[in-house]
Amino acid sequence: MSIAEAPSRTEMDESIRHITDHAERIMTWNYDRDRAQLVTLYNKAMASQWNSVTDLDWSIDVDPERLVTERPSGVQRIVAEATTIPGSPISSWGEKELTQAGIEFLKASLSQFMHGEQGAMMTAAKIVETVPWIDAKYYASTQTMDEARHTEVFAKYLHEKLGEAYPMNPFLDAQIMALLEDSRWDIAYLGMQIVIESLALAAFGDMLRRTEEPLLRKLLRYVMADEARHVAFGIISLGEYYEHLSEAELKERQEFMLDNTLRSRSRSTTPEVWERLGVDVEAVVPYLLEAAGNLELSPQASFQRGFFAKLVPNTRKLGLLDANDGYLRKKWGEAGLMEFEFADDTATDYEQYDAVAQDRAAADT
Numbered sequence: 001m002s003i004a005e006a007p008s009r010t011e012m013d014e015s016i017r018h019i020t021d022h023a024e025r026i027m028t029w030n031y032d033r034d035r036a037q038l039v040t041l042y043n044k045a046m047a048s049q050w051n052s053v054t055d056l057d058w059s060i061d062v063d064p065e066r067l068v069t070e071r072p073s074g075v076q077r078i079v080a081e082a083t084t085i086p087g088s089p090i091s092s093w094g095e096k097e098l099t100q101a102g103i104e105f106l107k108a109s110l111s112q113f114m115h116g117e118q119g120a121m122m123t124a125a126k127i128v129e130t131v132p133w134i135d136a137k138y139y140a141s142t143q144t145m146d147e148a149r150h151t152e153v154f155a156k157y158l159h160e161k162l163g164e165a166y167p168m169n170p171f172l173d174a175q176i177m178a179l180l181e182d183s184r185w186d187i188a189y190l191g192m193q194i195v196i197e198s199l200a201l202a203a204f205g206d207m208l209r210r211t212e213e214p215l216l217r218k219l220l221r222y223v224m225a226d227e228a229r230h231v232a233f234g235i236i237s238l239g240e241y242y243e244h245l246s247e248a249e250l251k252e253r254q255e256f257m258l259d260n261t262l263r264s265r266s267r268s269t270t271p272e273v274w275e276r277l278g279v280d281v282e283a284v285v286p287y288l289l290e291a292a293g294n295l296e297l298s299p300q301a302s303f304q305r306g307f308f309a310k311l312v313p314n315t316r317k318l319g320l321l322d323a324n325d326g327y328l329r330k331k332w333g334e335a336g337l338m339e340f341e342f343a344d345d346t347a348t349d350y351e352q353y354d355a356v357a358q359d360r361a362a363a364d365t
């Protein structure tokens with residue numbers, strides 16, 4: 001690029017964000033490998049690295065219409081139902097418009113995956129700098145690479161197969177920026193490895209169940225293989241750290257979990273999608289709510305279940321349910337979340353998620 005073509009200052013400012021991190025960076029002179037579980041996890045991470053260029057077949061031709069008509073998502077079903085309600089601003093819609101809307105909703109989801117992955121890359125890099133243990137610094141370095149690959153593959157899938165991405169959703173944006181700015185090193189871990197990674201595993205799993213498209217399927221399986229290790233990394237590290245915190249300090253972490261679950265459940269109006277479809281979002285929302293009621297369907301329901309099925313058991317392992325006389329157990333119990341206490345075990349079953357190792361073993365036989 002010549003100087004004349006260089007982006008102006010304003011163009012550059014529009015495409016970057018300045019973030020001030022309040023956490024201290026830490027170097028350690030203790031190189032002893034005394035955290036056996038982290039050593040195992042780090043070795044596993046090195047063995048299961050995959051290559052975004054050669055392990056995925058980017059020559060696969062993706063038909064976006066087919067992608068969204070095979071197994072419509074909850075949101076697509078609600079939108080279809082909303083076209084049948086008298087007075088609805090989308091009552092003139094037919095198959096063509098519904099398919100187009102399905103494609104836009106899929107692009108919106110994949111765009112949030114992409115932005116979330118960049119947030120994960122930044123958070124993992126922050127952990128490298130702020131965690132006091134050498135084994136954790138090593139592991140977080142492999143995670144930083146994993147998240148770079150995830151950001152890259154979602155960006156590439158969108159760009160090459162589907163079209164223009166959507167901007168970062170304000171809820172996700174606020175959630176990730178708070179982690180990157182926080183002065184406490186463990187909060188970046190708790191927010192990313194436990195909350196957002198559990199959310200991501202549920203969201204990727206949800207999409208994987210709905211798609212037959214081979215490139216997207218393999219991409220999601222490989223990304224999930226990495227994410228399961230990231231959650232395990234959080235549980236192993238924070239489990240140790242939280243054993244030594246006071247009840248008052250644990251209370252702060254319990255409050256953090258409440259803020260990031262019960263208090264931020266309403267996260268998904270997607271005004272940009274409706275804008276691109278040329279529909280007034282204010283006008284369509286009441287019909288979407290009515291449609292969801294007619295179908296007895298919450299667009300978030302299955303995904304929320306998947307999320308809490310991962311989050312609640314993982315939180316139990318950190319000792320956060322029962323500290324302060326079971327403060328979090330009571331609050332989550334009132335919200336009906338304790339049924340998930342023993343639902344899933346990502347701390348030890350990351351082997352089972354390892355699609356990369358499974359594919360390689362199959363290729364060798």
Ligand SMILES: [Fe+2]
Nearest residue numbers: 117120147150
């Ligand atoms: Fe990731």
Ligand SMILES: [Fe+2]
Nearest residue numbers: 120197227230
């Ligand atoms: Fe991750």
